Amino acid sequence: MNRRADQRGKKVLAEPMIEPLFDNTMRLLQSGMDARMARQGVLASNIANAETPGYRALDLNFEEVLRRTAERMESQRTRTDRFEGGLGPLDPIRLRLIEADTVSIGNENNTVELERELGKLSENQLLFGTMARMLSKKLALLKEAIGRSS
Numbered sequence: 001m002n003r004r005a006d007q008r009g010k011k012v013l014a015e016p017m018i019e020p021l022f023d024n025t026m027r028l029l030q031s032g033m034d035a036r037m038a039r040q041g042v043l044a045s046n047i048a049n050a051e052t053p054g055y056r057a058l059d060l061n062f063e064e065v066l067r068r069t070a071e072r073m074e075s076q077r078t079r080t081d082r083f084e085g086g087l088g089p090l091d092p093i094r095l096r097l098i099e100a101d102t103v104s105i106g107n108e109n110n111t112v113e114l115e116r117e118l119g120k121l122s123e124n125q126l127l128f129g130t131m132a133r134m135l136s137k138k139l140a141l142l143k144e145a146i147g148r149s150s
Contacts, residue, residue: 029134035060035065036127039059043121046058046112047121050114050117053110054108054109057100
C-alpha cells in the first residue's frame with residue numbers, strides 16, 4: 001500500500017528545515033539601529049539647544065531598548081505556532097527619554113555640556129555604523145547561501 005495513503009488525514013507539525021531567514025539577530029540589529037537613529041536626533045537637539053536658557057539635556061537608555069525588544073521577541077515566540085511561519089515584524093517600541101547625567105548646570109540653568117554631547121554623538125554614530133556593517137554581513141551570508149542553493 002502507498003505510504004501516502006496511510007498518512008492521509010493525519011495532522012503533522014511542519015518542522016523547519018532551516019532557521020527563519022530573518023532571525024532574532026537581525027531583528028535585534030534592526031531595533032538597535034532604530035534606537036540609535038532616535039538617539040541621534042535627541043543628541044542633535046541637545047546640541048542645538050546648548051545656549052537655550054533652562055533647557056535640560058535628554059538622552060535615551062539604549063540598554064533598556066534592547067532589553068525590552070528581547071522581551072517582546074521572547075513573548076512573541078512563546079505565543080506563535082511554528083507552523084504559521086514563525087515570528088512576524090516587531091511593532092515600534094516607545095522610546096523613553098531620560099534626563100541626561102550632567103556634572104554641572106551651565107548658563108541660565110541649561111544642563112547641556114557641549115563637549116560631552118559631541119562625544120556621545122560620535123560614539124552613537126560609530127555604534128550605528130557597526131550595527132549596519134553587522135547587518136550587511138548577515139545579509140551577504142544569506143545572499144551567498146541562496147546563490148549556492150540555486
